[in-house]
Amino acid sequence: MSTIRKVAVLVGSLRKGSFNRMTAGVLAAVAPAEMQLEILEIGQLPLYNQDDDDAPPAQYVAFREKIRAADAVLFVTPEYNRSVPGVLKNALDVGSRPYGHSAWDGKPAAVVSVSPGAIGGFGANHHLRQSLVFLNVPAMPQPEAYIGGAATLFDKDGNMTNEGTRKFLKGFMEAFAAWIEKILVVR
């Protein structure tokens, strides 16, 4: 039997009816059985303040522990002004400190960007990867996932109605499962 892998899912949108959150739900549904996906909420995290490093808010402590407990991280994010939404960048910063104690270090990861626009949040996807390089988070290079036209992919209840995209996301999660095993073996 394969080892169960806990995957922390970070969604870069706080919006009710978020296409990214809907996509995260689909990713959980199509993932191989050995992957346990759990969305870690990030909207409750206070804005990172380095003055708090010695006495961190309880929300920081709980968040950092959850990241540490995860085998891998899946980012599902919209693009805001061709970059990563502030709420997601804040979560990256919170998890990265205090200096020398980053919770992200070495975690295998994957990035999915979702937008109603035509280029599928490419800018956010790659800005996020820039931070992940610095954080020593090995992000799966292929397949890439830029999900465009998001407003046409779901019904009013948030179910994915586009079978081609669902199939693509299933293949993406299978590749991510293999990526996790590859990275954890060499760690």
Ligand SMILES: Cc1cc2nc3c(=O)[nH]c(=O)nc-3n(C[C@H](O)[C@H](O)[C@H](O)COP(=O)(O)O)c2cc1C
């Ligand atoms: C502040 C802001 C900036 C945005 N900038 C972009 C952008 O650069 N590129 C893009 O494709 N969509 C942009 N959008 C539109 C979002 O892609 C759209 O609101 C999307 O539905 C957000 O994802 P969600 O449905 O998961 O909340 C922006 C939206 C907001 C609120």
